[in-house]
Amino acid sequence: MSDVKLTSEEQGMLAGAEGPGVKRAMEIVVALARIYGAADLASVAHAQIAGVSYKNVGDAGVEFLNRWADEGAKVRVPTTLNPMGMERGKWQEWGISTDFAVPQLSVIDAFARMGVTPTMSCTPYLYREHTPKRGDVLAWAESSAVAFANSVVGARSNREGGPSAIAAAVTGRTARYGYHLDGNRRATHMVEVRCPVKSVADFGALSYTVGKAVGNGVPWFVDLAAWLPPLPSNGTWGGLAGDRLKTLGAGLAAYGAVALYHVAGYTPEARDLGASLIRPDAQRLIIDSLADAYRVMDADPDLRQIDLVTVGCPHASLTEIAQVADTLAGKRLATRLWVTTGEITRQAAAELGYVQAIEAAGGEVVADTCAVVAPMRMLNVRSMATNAGKMACYAPMHSGVRMRFGDLEQCLEAAVTGEWRAGE
Numbered sequence: 219m220s221d222v223k224l225t226s227e228e229q230g231m232l233a234g235a236e237g238p239g240v241k242r243a244m245e246i247v248v249a250l251a252r253i254y255g256a257a258d259l260a261s262v263a264h265a266q267i268a269g270v271s272y273k274n275v276g277d278a279g280v281e282f283l284n285r286w287a288d289e290g291a292k293v294r295v296p297t298t299l300n301p302m303g304m305e306r307g308k309w310q311e312w313g314i315s316t317d318f319a320v321p322q323l324s325v326i327d328a329f330a331r332m333g334v335t336p337t338m339s340c341t342p343y344l345y346r347e348h349t350p351k352r353g354d355v356l357a358w359a360e361s362s363a364v365a366f367a368n369s370v371v372g373a374r375s376n377r378e379g380g381p382s383a384i385a386a387a388v389t390g391r392t393a394r395y396g397y398h399l400d401g402n403r404r405a406t407h408m409v410e411v412r413c414p415v416k417s418v419a420d421f422g423a424l425s426y427t428v429g430k431a432v433g434n435g436v437p438w439f440v441d442l443a444a445w446l447p448p449l450p451s452n453g454t455w456g457g458l459a460g461d462r463l464k465t466l467g468a469g470l471a472a473y474g475a476v477a478l479y480h481v482a483g484y485t486p487e488a489r490d491l492g493a494s495l496i497r498p499d500a501q502r503l504i505i506d507s508l509a510d511a512y513r514v515m516d517a518d519p520d521l522r523q524i525d526l527v528t529v530g531c532p533h534a535s536l537t538e539i540a541q542v543a544d545t546l547a548g549k550r551l552a553t554r555l556w557v558t559t560g561e562i563t564r565q566a567a568a569e570l571g572y573v574q575a576i577e578a579a580g581g582e583v584v585a586d587t588c589a590v591v592a593p594m595r596m597l598n599v600r601s602m603a604t605n606a607g608k609m610a611c612y613a614p615m616h617s618g619v620r621m622r623f624g625d626l627e628q629c630l631e632a633a634v635t636g637e638w639r640a641g642e
């Protein structure tokens with residue numbers, strides 16, 4: 219008998235009435251509810267699954283996912299996938315071995331058999347059919363997307379793990395704890411930013427400084443709205459404001475473990491609830507300069523030769539792809555450039571001619587993957603440049619590359635010349 223309050227339908231799932239795949243999923247959901255002291259379960263509107271790249275899940279993951287699919291597990295809410303380790307139609311051209319590609323495709327097949335939509339993107343909120351609404355209960359396992367959904371949209375998700383997001387998708391339930399509860403959405407830190415924050419790279423540098431300081435806290439940015447264009451009111455998040463906020467959330471989640479932040483007078487809950495959202499014991503943090511962050515993130519000051527410039531972490535919006543296409547007009551690249559995005563965005567960008575413009579310069583708009591989850595050594599990439607805070611954090615760790623970090627103009631300049639010359 220469960221100490222977590224379950225409906226009769228949930229009890230049936232736990233007892234195996236809907237088959238072994240659903241039973242396995244409900245066991246995970248209930249175990250998490252017990253661990254975190256949840257009183258009951260909440261109905262989920264959407265799930266986002268991470269742990270999709272074979273590079274991360276390995277053979278054990280391939281076997282686990284296929285066994286679950288064989289047991290008949292099927293998602294019962296709209297469910298999307300994070301990037302995998304290669305682009306669907308290009309892995310052979312890239313020289314990815316079948317030792318990697320075959321198990322990778324097996325992972326995607328297992329998810330497809332479960333009914334998951336193979337978006338292969340970390341920005342489900344950029345796609346109209348998957349954009350959450352304020353108050354929606356989500357089970358998202360991509361930390362950057364969790365930060366965006368909680369903070370910018372006002373939806374509610376914990377930082378799910380890969381299996382727990384699948385379990386939530388299969389049962390349509392998640393344990394009601396953490397960021398699903400009002401009390402845990404209150405700010406633990408008040409952050410005053412007293413220096414300019416003008417670019418996506420600056421927002422990434424800010425995310426480093428704040429993420430390191432607050433850990434898994436909830437920052438309340440006192441005055442950051444001054445550096446943000448107005449939020450769109452039509453629920454499409456791909457503009458300049460969304461680009462800055464997605465990089466901020468991604469970096470806060472990567473350098474700290476932030477799942478939710480508020481911007482005073484700007485993000486939905488901060489706008490509606492005001493200072494009542496700040497805990498009385500909130501600590502104060504003052505950011506005078508981003509220089510220390512740039513010093514750490516631009517980790518390899520002697521590095522000049524760049525093998526790959528990568529833009530689009532989290533996956534690029536149409537606005538970012540347009541910026542790259544504009545900047546590269548009439549230019550020819552000396553090194554590889556990846557603008558990483560989801561296939562849905564790439565198709566939209568192709569319709570507007572941006573993909574062709576970037577390709578004409580010698581760059582690629584790459585779908586389905588990114589330079590963290592792809593096997594970069596197999597692609598002979600040993601040095602990178604990026605304007606994305608999370609990429610600067612993860613690529614050296616996960617892809618073993620040397621890294622330069624700077625704004626978009628510096629990165630594209632490096633793509634044109636093949637060298638990082640900024641600051642000279």
Ligand code: F3S
Pocket residue numbers: 300301340362468530531532533558587588589590591608609612
């Ligand atoms: Fe997305 Fe890859 Fe960055 S999954 S958030 S582009 S590290």
